[in-house]
Structure formats: structure tokens, C-alpha cells
Amino acid sequence: MRVVGLMSGTSHDAIDAVGAAIDLRDNTIRVEIVGQLSRSYPERLRADLIAALPPGTVDLATVCRLDTAIGQEFAAAADRAVREFFDGTADLVASHGQTVYHWVADGKTYGTLQLGQPSWIAELTGLPVVSDFRSRDIAAGGQGAPLVALFDVWWLAGRPGRSAALNIGGIANVTVTGETPVAFDTGPGNALIDAAVELATGGMEHFDRDGMRASRGNVDGELLKAFLAEDYYRAAPPKTTGKELFNRTYLERVLRNHALPADDIVATVTALTAHTIADAIAPFAPDEVITSGGGTRNPALLRSLAERLGTAALRTSDELGLPSAAKEAAAFAVLGFLTVHGLAGSLPACTGAARATVLGSITPGASRLDLPESPSALPHRLELVSHVRR
Structure with missing residues (x-):
């Protein structure tokens, strides 16, 4: 499966995109990283995003505008990655989105919000998109982070x-x-x-x-x-x-x-x-x-x-063998792959959740959404191959 993983972290400076060819062989998930790119946020959007973050306050109109603008930037990054890494044809986009608030009080996480409306990605690329990875782990009693633990x-x-x-x-x-x-x-x-x-x-x-x-x-x-x-x-x-x-x-x-x-x-x-x-x-x-x-x-x-x-x-x-700038985007590409295969992407021992859950929500692409058959067992090892120059 050809997957584009998208990630923008808490530095709020750019969107990292990774192209990964992923397949499951017995109990090993094989990840071949074929390309990596970074797309900087436009300065005005970055300034608006940072101004909206705590301790700043914003109205819902600003949240809506940011959700759209960030979604469009993620869509552009995904579209470029599909064209550059897979000659214009891929199977899936896994988008972490941009975290704007993680609701933690007294050591417990109650909610999380990542902006970057996935419909913009699905519409531009025509591909199904897995997004909103953290919420399900939180609903299961976890912290919703760090989700890279399984990877x-x-x-x-x-x-x-x-x-x-x-x-x-x-x-x-x-x-x-x-x-x-x-x-x-x-x-x-x-x-x-x-x-x-x-x-x-x-x-x-x-x-x-x-x-x-x-x-x-x-x-x-x-x-x-x-x-x-x-x-x-x-x-x-x-x-x-x-x-x-x-x-x-x-x-x-x-x-x-x-x-x-x-x-x-x-x-x-x-x-x-x-x-x-x-x-x-x-x-x-x-x-x-x-x-x-x-x-x-x-x-x-x-x-x-x-x-x-x-x-x-x-x-x-x-x-x-894993470019440091590609690590988290690659991890979410793997999590997206697990989601469409019906496999859990969280480790309860690491997040504190009551159970392991299938993460994220799926936005269909331009074609009929046909999910692959779920394998009988969860993999327990990852084999990594990277063609990205370091």
C-alpha cells in the first residue's frame, strides 16, 4: 500500500510529508520510505495559528478559518507528495493535522483538537484520508500521546x-x-x-x-x-x-x-x-x-x-536509517495503514488507555471506499528501508 503520512508538530512551522510503501508479511510490517518533503506554512497563516494558541483566545469564526486554511496546506503537501513520490497514484493519506489544544487537567486528558480539515485533502488528491488519530485513545481512557510508541x-x-x-x-x-x-x-x-x-x-x-x-x-x-x-x-x-x-x-x-x-x-x-x-x-x-x-x-x-x-x-x-525529519510523519503513515486494516494503533501501557483501539476517522476519496481485509494477527516487528538521502 502506498501511503502519504502528514505531520505538523508543536513548533507550528511546517508540514512534513513522507511517502511510504507499506505491506504486512507474517508478523512483520515492512515500511519502505521512498521520499520526504517539508512545506512551510505561509508566514501569515503561521502568525494567525500561533496567535490562536493558548493562552490566546479566539472566536469560532477564527477556528473555522484556520481549519480550512490548514486543511488546504495539508492538501497541497499531500498532493505534491503523491506526485513526487508515487508518480501521481497512491492509496491512502494519513494526516495527523495540527494540534491546537490538548485538554489535560490533574493528570487526565479529556480531549484534543487537531485542525486541518481532511476533506480538502481527499478532494484534491482523490484519496481516502485517515485523520483525528488521538481522540479514540482518549475516549478509551488514554492520554492520546505519544502515539508514536507503537511504531x-x-x-x-x-x-x-x-x-x-x-x-x-x-x-x-x-x-x-x-x-x-x-x-x-x-x-x-x-x-x-x-x-x-x-x-x-x-x-x-x-x-x-x-x-x-x-x-x-x-x-x-x-x-x-x-x-x-x-x-x-x-x-x-x-x-x-x-x-x-x-x-x-x-x-x-x-x-x-x-x-x-x-x-x-x-x-x-x-x-x-x-x-x-x-x-x-x-x-x-x-x-x-x-x-x-x-x-x-x-x-x-x-x-x-x-x-x-x-x-x-x-x-x-x-x-x-530513518531520517530524523521524517520520523513522526512515517509513524503516522503506519498508523493510517493499521486503521484501514482494522488493526489497533495504540499501546495501552504507554498511553494509559483501558484497551488498544483502532485509531482515527476515515474520509473517503473520489472512488468507492473498499477497505482491505484485516489480517488475523497484529504485527510485532517493523522492518524499515529508506531511500531518503540523509
């Missing part, structure tokens, strides 16, 4: 020792393999780093390119201690968080009593990300940490993280 567990099956798959997007999440795998959001990934850079530059820059600001700055111990006082870090997994908590307003509130040079602030929140990831992973004592996502492009962050991990080897997913 991680299958992908890393058979590796020696214990592995931790770490994705550093706006929020950082980790899956740790083992007899009973565990997965959860560790806290901010790039979210506070990006907010600190935007604060320092009046919005002219959106991220710390190559970790230059963090490298120039000094970590302030008192400010780091103030950040580490956040209760979220001491909550037990499964747990999830987002920019509902770790946003620019949060940053400004903590900075209120700390007058520091801009680069020192960036250096300190970069250290915060490294500290909280390493501290969250430490109880599980992994032998290796395999990282992906935008944070892999920040050498200062990776240096700080490597220093905190002790004996665990830090490597990127690129070293295992």
Missing part, C-alpha cells in the same frame, strides 16, 4: 539492550523499550528555546539556528532551578503536555524575577530541555537514546543532553 516499539524490536526513542519537537517525547514499554512527554523540547529567541528578537527569529545563541550564553543556575520547580516533571508516566503549559507566557512569568542577557536565557532553557529529558529517562536506564525531530539540528542541545545521559549512547535516528 517505536516495533522499529526497535530486537536491538540489544534497552533503547529509548526520543523525539525533540516543540515538546519532547520518549518511548523506552523493554518487557513493558513506557512512553510519555518529558516536557519542553524546543518550545521554550523558540519562545526565548522570539522574545529576544521581537519575533524576527523563531529558533536558535545551529544552537549559536545557547553556545554563546551562560547557563544561569538560579533561573534553571526556577524552571525545574515545575510540577509536571515529577508526575509519573503515562503523562502528556503541550504548549498549553510550556509557552511564551509561561517563559515570561518565570523570567519576571530574573534579568539576564538574551543569550543566557536561551542557554538556560536549552539546558532545561536537556536536564528534563535526561532526568525523565534515567529511571529506565536505557543503553542507547535514539533522537529525532527538530532538536537534532541544535548541536548545543545535543551536547548538553549527551553530558547528562551518563553511559547511555546518544545517536540520531539517521544512524539507524
Whole structure:
């Protein structure tokens, strides 16, 4: 099955698209990544999206406009991917959409909202679309995140020792393999780093390119201690968080009593990300940490993280044949494949759900919707082949 996976994370900067040829052989799901692209949001749309995020408030007219505009951008990304990767003919689009709110209170998740109306994708491409992956897990009592856990567990099956798959997007999440795998959001990934850079530059820059600001700055111990006082870090997994908590307003509130040079602030929140990831992973004592996502492009962050991990080897997913920028889009391509085959896409041990569920909703394409026959058994291993240059 030829599947396009679409993902835009909590950095809200671009839509990542992956083309994957997926098939199921016995108990192994084989994923051949044939292409990857990234489509940046138009600046005006990105600004409108960020303005609508917590702690901002919006009316329903704005939500409707964003749902349409984001859906059209996802549709354009999918259409380009189908043409470039599959010569204009594919079978399925799996669209995560753009998370705008994840409703968490007192450690329980009550709802989630991803914008990017899938009908625009189905209409432009003519393909069926699987979307709204997180809601079903939440309805089953789970956190709705991290949903990449199943992909991680299958992908890393058979590796020696214990592995931790770490994705550093706006929020950082980790899956740790083992007899009973565990997965959860560790806290901010790039979210506070990006907010600190935007604060320092009046919005002219959106991220710390190559970790230059963090490298120039000094970590302030008192400010780091103030950040580490956040209760979220001491909550037990499964747990999830987002920019509902770790946003620019949060940053400004903590900075209120700390007058520091801009680069020192960036250096300190970069250290915060490294500290909280390493501290969250430490109880599980992994032998290796395999990282992906935008944070892999920040050498200062990776240096700080490597220093905190002790004996665990830090490597990127690129070293295992999976381009770090393609990881989450590839995971949702697999989840979409599972959905149309009637197979569960969640791991209750990782999300906290009462049971494993088939995820998402299906929007038909231009042709009659004929779903493939469900296999008799759920796969438990993932074989990955990538033709994307790293």
C-alpha cells in the first residue's frame, strides 16, 4: 500500500510529508520510505495559528478559518507528495493535522483538537484520508500521546539492550523499550528555546539556528532551578503536555524575577530541555537514546543532553536509517495503514488507555471506499528501508 503520512508538530512551522510503501508479511510490517518533503506554512497563516494558541483566545469564526486554511496546506503537501513520490497514484493519506489544544487537567486528558480539515485533502488528491488519530485513545481512557510508541516499539524490536526513542519537537517525547514499554512527554523540547529567541528578537527569529545563541550564553543556575520547580516533571508516566503549559507566557512569568542577557536565557532553557529529558529517562536506564525531530539540528542541545545521559549512547535516528525529519510523519503513515486494516494503533501501557483501539476517522476519496481485509494477527516487528538521502 502506498501511503502519504502528514505531520505538523508543536513548533507550528511546517508540514512534513513522507511517502511510504507499506505491506504486512507474517508478523512483520515492512515500511519502505521512498521520499520526504517539508512545506512551510505561509508566514501569515503561521502568525494567525500561533496567535490562536493558548493562552490566546479566539472566536469560532477564527477556528473555522484556520481549519480550512490548514486543511488546504495539508492538501497541497499531500498532493505534491503523491506526485513526487508515487508518480501521481497512491492509496491512502494519513494526516495527523495540527494540534491546537490538548485538554489535560490533574493528570487526565479529556480531549484534543487537531485542525486541518481532511476533506480538502481527499478532494484534491482523490484519496481516502485517515485523520483525528488521538481522540479514540482518549475516549478509551488514554492520554492520546505519544502515539508514536507503537511504531517505536516495533522499529526497535530486537536491538540489544534497552533503547529509548526520543523525539525533540516543540515538546519532547520518549518511548523506552523493554518487557513493558513506557512512553510519555518529558516536557519542553524546543518550545521554550523558540519562545526565548522570539522574545529576544521581537519575533524576527523563531529558533536558535545551529544552537549559536545557547553556545554563546551562560547557563544561569538560579533561573534553571526556577524552571525545574515545575510540577509536571515529577508526575509519573503515562503523562502528556503541550504548549498549553510550556509557552511564551509561561517563559515570561518565570523570567519576571530574573534579568539576564538574551543569550543566557536561551542557554538556560536549552539546558532545561536537556536536564528534563535526561532526568525523565534515567529511571529506565536505557543503553542507547535514539533522537529525532527538530532538536537534532541544535548541536548545543545535543551536547548538553549527551553530558547528562551518563553511559547511555546518544545517536540520531539517521544512524539507524530513518531520517530524523521524517520520523513522526512515517509513524503516522503506519498508523493510517493499521486503521484501514482494522488493526489497533495504540499501546495501552504507554498511553494509559483501558484497551488498544483502532485509531482515527476515515474520509473517503473520489472512488468507492473498499477497505482491505484485516489480517488475523497484529504485527510485532517493523522492518524499515529508506531511500531518503540523509
